[in-house]
Amino acid sequence: MKQPVSFQHLAPDYIQRFEAYIPSKPDDELKRLFGCSHLFRLNNNENPLGPCLSAARMISSFVPSQASIYPSGDCWLLRQKLAEKHGMDPNQFLFGNGANEVIAFVIKAFCQKGDNIITADKTFAVYEWVAEFSGIEARRVPLKDYGFDDDEMIRVIDDHTKILFVCNPNNPTGTYWDSGKLRGFLNRINGRRIVVVDEAYCEFVEKPDFPDSMSMIAEYPNLVVFRTFSKMHALAGLRIGYLAGSSEAVDIIRRTCVVYSVNTLAQAAALAVLEDNGEHVQQTRDLVRRQKQVLTEYLANWGLQFLSGEGNFIMIRLPMSDSLAYRRLMMQGVMIRTMTGFRFPNWIRVTIALPDAMDSFMTGLNNILKT
C-alpha cells in the first residue's frame, strides 16, 4: 500500500512559498490549442538564423556512438580555447548547462542562510528565483530610467550582502552600463562583494563604450562574468553557458559545480562557435538592426511607447493587458513574452526575428489594436 507522506512537513518554508516556473507547451500542442496553423516564437530571444555554419556542420556530423560516452566533465577543450582567446588561464572559466546553471553555482558558493543578494526589480528573474528557493534573500532595487541604479544598489548593501547581479545589457529593457559606470561601481564595491555581470546579450551590442569585462577581471578579482551560447550563437536547445572570473573566485565556485552537466554535442558545437570567423555574428547584427528599424517605425506610427535598446528584443507598452495581447497574438500564430512577471504590466517583449515573423507580428498587432 502507498504510504502517506507529509511533503509540507518535509519541505522548508522558502520552498513551500516558492512557485515553480511553468514553461510553455510544445509548438504542436499550442497550435492545436490556439487554432493557428503556424507559430512564430518571438518570446525567448532566440536567434532565427540558427547556429553558424561550422556549428551546424558539427551538429549534423555527430556520431551516435559518441552518445554512450560521458562528455568532458569540465569542458576542457572549451576552456583552453577561451583562455587562448582572452589571454586568460583555463582555470578562470567554468561551464554549466546554460548560464542559468552557473547562476546557481555562484549563489551556492557564496551565500548561506541569512545572506542576501542584490539585483534589480525589473530584470531577468532567475537571480532572484535561485536565491529565494535556496533560502537567500533577494533585494530588488527599482530600475532608474529603465537601467540598473548603481547608487541605490550600493545603498542597500549590508553586512550580509554577498553578490550583486547586474544584467548588462538588461533583459528586458535593453539598457547597459558603459565601461566607466561599471568601473566606477567596481571601485566603490572595492573587492568586498562579488559583482556578477550577466552578459547574455553582449554579442548584440555594437556600442564602443560597452565594457570589455573579460579584460577587467585581472583588475577586479571579485568580478564574475556570465556568457551564454543560447542567444547570439543559437545553441539554446543544447544548453551551454559559462562564467569567467579570477582564478581565486572560480576556485571557490567550482566546488558547487556539477561536473558532466554539459553534454558532448553542446561542447562540440560551442567549440565550433568559438572557432568561427565571426560572419554569423555580423549577419545576425545586421538582421537585428534592420528589423528593429522596421519595427520601431511601425510602433511610432501607432504612437505606441517602446524601449529599443541593446539586444535582440524590443519592449512595447500596449493599451491593454499584456496577457490579453498574448492570447490574441497566439490565435494569429505569434508568441511574445508578457511582461507582468517582470513587473511591467501591459508591456510585451518581442524578439527581433526574420522579416516574415516580424510581418506576422505587426499584422497581428494591427488586428488587436484596431478592435
Place this chain on the structure above:
Amino acid sequence: MNAPVLLPHTSIRVTANDMFLPVVMTFVEQSSLALGLGKPEALKMTLASEELFLHLCRVVIPNLGMINIRCACKGHVVRSDFSFPETSLNLHAFNITASPQPLETADMDQMRLILASRSVDRLKIRRKKNLLQISLIKEKKYPQALDGQKKPYPFTCRDFAIHCPTAEELKFLALLIRSFYANNKIPRFFQYPGMLVDMIRGGDYHAIIAQGPAGEIGGGIVWHLLSDKTVEVIGPYIFGDSGSSRPVLNIAASLIEACISEVGRTSAIAMICYPPESGQYDEYFEYLGHINSYSTSGVQVQRSSWFRMIHEDFGTVVWATKDIEDFLQQTYRRLFLSRDIRKVADDGETQHAHSVLSTNIDRLRYKVSLDILWPGADIEDNLSRHLQLFQKEGIRNVIFEIDSGIAWKSAIIPCLLKNGFQPIQILPYAGDGDVILFQLFPCGP
C-alpha cells in the same frame, strides 16, 4: 505576499461523543476570547460550536471518530475549524439541510448546521485532502467610524509616490473612501477603520496608497488572495477633483500598475476586480460581466467584474454538458480564451446514493454560494432541499460555482438548469480550471 503567516491558534482533539460537549464549549469560548472576540461574539461562536459539535456526534460521525478543533485569529476574524477524516462518515448527514425528516415537517431544531450558521458570519464546508472541514467564522466587533460633516479636501498635487500605508494612513484612507464614494459602492470594512487595519496586519490583505509630497493621500487600492490562484482587487479609489481628471487617471493607473507588479511574481494566475467606477479599467482588465444581487430590503445592486491574467495562458480543459455549450463558446470567444471543451454526460453508470453540497453562507451579504463535494444519485432532491431552506432563511442571492476543471462536478449542470439556475459568468482559473457561475433565478423580491 504569500509568506505563510504563523497564526496564533489553539487546538484540541476530541472523540465525537456528547459527553465532551462542555469541554468543547469551554474551549471554543475561552479561545475566542483570548483570540480577541468580544464577549457577545465569543458567546455566539460558542453557541454555533455547540450546535455543530452535537450534529457531528449524533449524525455525521456516529461511531466515535476523532474531531480536531482549531481556533485561530486571522486579522479581523476568529475562526473555529472542525475537521475529521472523510472515511466512515454518514455522508448524507453532512449536507447543511440534513434532517431525519422531510423539510416541510422537519423541526428546525434538528437542523443544527443551519442553527450554527445563524450565529456566525460565515459557515464554510470544505474538503481538504482526506479531511472534511467545517469552519465557523466570526468577525471581531469594531466601532463604526463617525464622520463629521466636513468632507476632506480633494487631492490636487501633481506629484505623488506609491507607498505601503501605516495604520494611521490606512484609517485616513478609509475616511477618504467614505467621503468620496457612495456607501453602497464600497465594501463594509471601510466603515470600520480598525477592521481594515487588522485585515492588513493579518497578512491576507494588502494595501498601497498614492501620496503627495506632504503626505496627502490621493488614492488607494487593496487586494487579497481569493483562492490559491486568484487575487481580488478592491479599488482603486481616487480622491481627486472631478474637474481635473488627468492626475486622477494617473493615480488610478499607477495604483493598478503597482498592485499588478506586486502580484506579478506571486503564485496567483489571475486577478479579478470589481471597480467602484466604470470606464477606467479596460486598459488593465478585461470585462467578465455583471451580477445583480438583492439586499434584504429588495434593493438591486449590480456588480461588474473584470479580470486579467498574470501569466501567459497555455489554455486549459473545460468539462461541460452540451446544454451550456453555446454560453461557453460565446463567452470564451469574447474573452479570447482558448479552451479544450470536453463533454461530460450521464451514461448511466452507477452512482453513490448520496450527494454532498458545500454551502458557504454569508449572512452579511444575504448570499450563499454552493459547490458540490460529492456526486450522488440524490442530487436533484438534495439541491431542491437546499433551495427551499435558503428561501425560508430569506437568502435571495444563490450562486452555484462549478469548477469546470473537474469532470464530475460539471456533470450536475443539467440538474442546476432544471432548478432555475442559469450560467452567468466564467471566472478564469478560479478553481482547478475555470469556475462557471450559475445564478438562481428569479432572485428578486
